Amino acid sequence: EAQVTQNPRYLITVTGKKLTVTCSQNMNHEYMSWYRQDPGLGLRQIYYSMNVEVTDKGDVPEGYKVSRKEKRNFPLILESPSPNQTSLYFCASSSGIYNEQFFGPGTRLTVL
Amino acid sequence: AQSVSQHNHHVILSEAASLELGCNYSYGGTVNLFWYVQYPGQHLQLLLKYFSGDPLVKGIKGFEAEFIKSKFSFNLRKPSVQWSDTAEYFCAVNADTGGFKTIFGAGTRLFVKA
Numbered sequence: 001e002a003q004v005t006q007n008p009r010y011l012i013t014v015t016g017k018k019l020t021v022t023c024s025q026n027m028n029h030e031y032m033s034w035y036r037q038d039p040g041l042g043l044r045q046i047y048y049s050m051n052v053e054v055t056d057k058g059d060v061p062e063g064y065k066v067s068r069k070e071k072r073n074f075p076l077i078l079e080s081p082s083p084n085q086t087s088l089y090f091c092a093s094s095s096g097i098y099n100e101q102f103f104g105p106g107t108r109l110t111v112l
Numbered sequence: 113a114q115s116v117s118q119h120n121h122h123v124i125l126s127e128a129a130s131l132e133l134g135c136n137y138s139y140g141g142t143v144n145l146f147w148y149v150q151y152p153g154q155h156l157q158l159l160l161k162y163f164s165g166d167p168l169v170k171g172i173k174g175f176e177a178e179f180i181k182s183k184f185s186f187n188l189r190k191p192s193v194q195w196s197d198t199a200e201y202f203c204a205v206n207a208d209t210g211g212f213k214t215i216f217g218a219g220t221r222l223f224v225k226a
Contacts, residue, residue, distance in 0.1 A: 031212050040121070042202060043156075043216040050212055058213060090156065097212055098144050100158035
């Protein structure tokens with residue numbers, strides 16, 4: 001089954017404790033992206049990647065890192081999480097700029 | 113900077129009522145436009161998209177949207193909603209600048225009363 005998977009689905013952590021949210025897709029898509037969803041703000045793009053080793057900032061990249069060492073994986077790294085990063089995070093992949101994005105199930109992160 | 117505005121944050125309709133959700137974007141160049149839907153407890157999924165050609169596009173589940181370039185708008189419509197259309201709807205824009213930067217609107221929560 002074609003899908004985007006994220007892990008973990010739920011995470012509660014404390015300020016400053018480094019964490020990684022994994023994202024993997026099995027559709028051989030070149031394009032991948034991370035979003036955060038906050039009430040009243042919709043989805044905001046954090047980072048995107050157009051291919052292996054090619055990443056670029058979205059609208060809200062501060063406090064986040066990404067890497068794209070393999071085509072299927074696009075982990076999101078929070079080196080020193082802060083409470084304002086408490087949010088619902090979505091990973092997405094696409095076969096092209098003009099094509100639909102396929103979204104993962106989301107990761108609900110709480111930073112205390 | 114690009115932005116996407118969705119005019120209604122919450123909409124409540126009765127079954128069989130007609131639906132129109134507004135979406136306006138700010139970008140003067142070529143854009144690719146999308147409507148996504150998020151049903152309760154489910155992933156976001158594509159409803160419809162516009163890249164070029166006929167400005168009236170049809171999507172899944174009876175939804176359609178019209179691109180009006182002069183108004184920078186891409187409004188979503190459905191002639192007769194069903195209870196199962198209860199969901200959150202997001203308009204999204206990808207500017208044709210060669211990157212994969214995508215801007216989403218804040219979303220509209222639709223509740224359809226049975």
